[in-house]
Amino acid sequence: MRKIVFVTGNKGKFQEVRDILAVRGFEVIQNTDGYPELQEEDLEPIAAYGAKLSAERLGMPVMVDDSGLFINTLNGFPGPYSAFIEKNLGNKRVLKIMEDETDRSAMFKSVIGYCEPGGEPLTFTGTVEGKIAFEELGTGGFGYDPIFDYNGKTFGELGDEFKNTVSHRRRALDKFLEWLD
Ligand SMILES: O=P(O)(O)OP(=O)(O)OP(=O)(O)OC[C@H]1O[C@@H](n2cnc3c(O)ncnc32)[C@H](O)[C@@H]1O
Numbered sequence: 001m002r003k004i005v006f007v008t009g010n011k012g013k014f015q016e017v018r019d020i021l022a023v024r025g026f027e028v029i030q031n032t033d034g035y036p037e038l039q040e041e042d043l044e045p046i047a048a049y050g051a052k053l054s055a056e057r058l059g060m061p062v063m064v065d066d067s068g069l070f071i072n073t074l075n076g077f078p079g080p081y082s083a084f085i086e087k088n089l090g091n092k093r094v095l096k097i098m099e100d101e102t103d104r105s106a107m108f109k110s111v112i113g114y115c116e117p118g119g120e121p122l123t124f125t126g127t128v129e130g131k132i133a134f135e136e137l138g139t140g141g142f143g144y145d146p147i148f149d150y151n152g153k154t155f156g157e158l159g160d161e162f163k164n165t166v167s168h169r170r171r172a173l174d175k176f177l178e179w180l181d
């Protein structure tokens with residue numbers, strides 16, 4: 001089994017990456033040392049910086065995952081601020097902001113950053129389109145999953161096993177694995 005270190009403090013992300021990569025013959029080891037997240041307009045530079053910094057600090061190849069929810073009618077908000085908004089407002093307040101909006105289209109995006117010590121960071125991006133639900137539904141997943149509607153059911157309702165076949169994270173990891181091979 002090939003081993004890979006994943007720097008993240010997010011248990012939900014770790015479990016998904018672990019499950020998706022296990023099937024492909026990887027053992028994923030979580031490292032919770034963290035890295036300062038740049039304030040950027042998009043996720044790629046945040047993931048690249050986090051991967052580079054972590055690879056040098058730990059002295060081994062590492063991966064990170066910077067992800068977020070982009071709501072079209074809010075010009076992509078919360079996007080790179082997704083963690084901050086999740087923590088400080090939460091799903092109920094996001095639903096409140098979206099209360100009177102008819103365009104509910106949204107996108108989840110995941111950027112996997114990978115770097116080896118002394119090397120340049122690489123990024124692999126995956127997205128999935130959906131809609132902001134009108135209420136929180138389901139107990140699966142984590143974070144924004146209960147309000148992210150994918151073809152009529154939320155990721156919270158659909159559960160991890162299904163989510164992992166179509167998610168932004170799965171799509172980003174597919175690209176990463178293709179590159180690794
Ligand atoms: O330690 P790190 O990896 O940075 O963990 P984090 O939770 O801070 O993660 P991000 O900086 O990437 O912020 C992304 C936010 O979006 C949420 N999120 C990311 N992927 C998600 C997914 O697949 N489903 C639901 N919410 C998600 C996540 O819970 C965070 O609040």
Ligand SMILES: [Mg+2]
Binds near residue numbers: 037083
């Ligand atoms: Mg974070």
